[in-house]
Amino acid sequence: MPRRTATMLASTLMLIALLCAGVLIPVPYAEMSPGPTVNTLGDHGGEPVLQISGRKTYTTSGHLNMTTVRVTSADYRMNLVEAVYGWLAHDNKVVPHDTLYPDGKTEEQSTQENAEEFSQSQESAKVAALKELDIPVTSWVIVSTVVKGSPAEGRLHAGDVIKAVDGTAVKEPGDVAKLVTKHKPGEKVVFRIVPAKDQAAAEKANKTATKTQDVTITTATSDDSGEKRAIVGISAGTDHTFPFTIDIKLADVGGPSAGLMFALGIYDKLTPGSLTGGEFVAGTGTIDDAGKVGPIGGIEMKTVGARSQGAQYFLTPAENCAAAAKDTPSGLRLVKVNTIDDALDALKDIRGGDTADLPKCTK
Known part of the structure; x- marks a missing residue:
């Protein structure tokens, strides 16, 4: 066999072997890509995303789109070829697998966690919107979760209302941990509670x-890596009673990042006139009960997804601004927000056509 032919054959076989290896060898990465966007003012799956009853609502127009990110599943094993393709693709992002699924988290665990965060974000969105409108909301501290095998298991239950710890009234979820950690491990702590079943019965009867x-x-x-402290094995949260019904109908979405857009959608439906002035506004950001907007993951994917659907403005959490500004899709204007008030001020300027001084995101 001529040397040239032998060299070409060897090179071809080497290339085939490398390609096979690239396809067969798994790499510890996962992929993020732009997900669907949903107008919180519109319908999804044949029904309104926001459904309000027991209170007068108003006609809305335009878009206040929440945005999402698609991610590969926890058990998906990306190969080298896919990873390289993802790194080269402009609209996708390849990240270490542990970034999306830390500590060996399973798909089921991740889905459950995202569902809980999504539910909490809906509650906070309702509270933030109603507070902005000076509509009273009744709130109380509850047992959010009980750790299996902990001292609290079987003693406290999710949904129990925590009125006091060691006789000291509890006003915020953070008060619980502060009062418990005043003890040394092995000491007794006394919780004054309203059992979850009694609280549910009272709410159903519209009583206290x-x-x-x-x-x-x-x-x-405690068994974590920090300073050893006393624990009982619960996490505390907040529950609310609203003066009318607000339902958010959106399946197959998880995580806390739609909080801001839900809050704005609720505010728009409860106030006369159009919050957007008919413009296409999208955005993202967590929100707490006080209306503070927090950062989210996958901002680059969300701006791409928003622009592909026609968004012209994107409400961007201040802490995500630098990352979003590095590669902003053409035709999309990033608007920096720290609070729901910032977002409402920006929307006022947008609907009024006075956009020259909108807060900008910079690299």
Whole structure:
């Protein structure tokens, strides 16, 4: 066989071997790509995204789109060829697998966590919008979760209302941990609670639950990497009672990043006139009960997804501004927001056509 032919054959076989290896060898990466956007003022799956009853609502126009990111599943094993393609693709982002699924988190665990965060973001969006409108909202501290195998298991339950710890009234979720950690591990701590079933019954009857009980729990030692402290094995959260019904109908979406856009959509439906002036506005950002907007992941994917659907303005959490500004899709204007008030001020300028001084995102 001529040397040239042998060299070409060897090179071809080497290339085939490398391609096979690239396809067969898994790499520890996952991929993010632009997901669908949904107009919080419109319909999705044949029904309104925001459904409000028991309170007068107003006609809306334009778009206030929440945005999403698609990610590969926890058990998907990307190969080298796919990783290289993802790195080269402009609209996709390849990241270490542990970034999306830390500590070996399964698909089921991730889905459950995202569902819980999505539910909490809806509650905070409702609270932030109603507070902005000076509509009273009743709030209280509850047991959000109980850690399996912890001292609190079987003693406290998710949904129990925490009225006091060791006789000190609890006003915020953070108060619970502060009061528990005043103890040393092995000491007893007393929770005054309204059991979840009694609270639910009172709410159903439109009454205030008054029956309380004291629960004594012996604290254990924390097992995390920080300073050892007393724990009982619960996380505290906040529950609310609203003066009318607000339902958010959006399936197959998870995480907390739609909070801001839900809050704006609720505000728009409860106030006369159009918040957007008919413009196409999209955005993202977590929101807390006080209306503070927080950062999210996958901002580059969300701006691409928003622009592909026709968005002209994108409400961007201040902490995400630098990343978003590095590669902003043509025709999309980033608007920096720190709070719901910032977003409402920006929307006022947008609908009025006075956009010269909108807060900008810079690299």
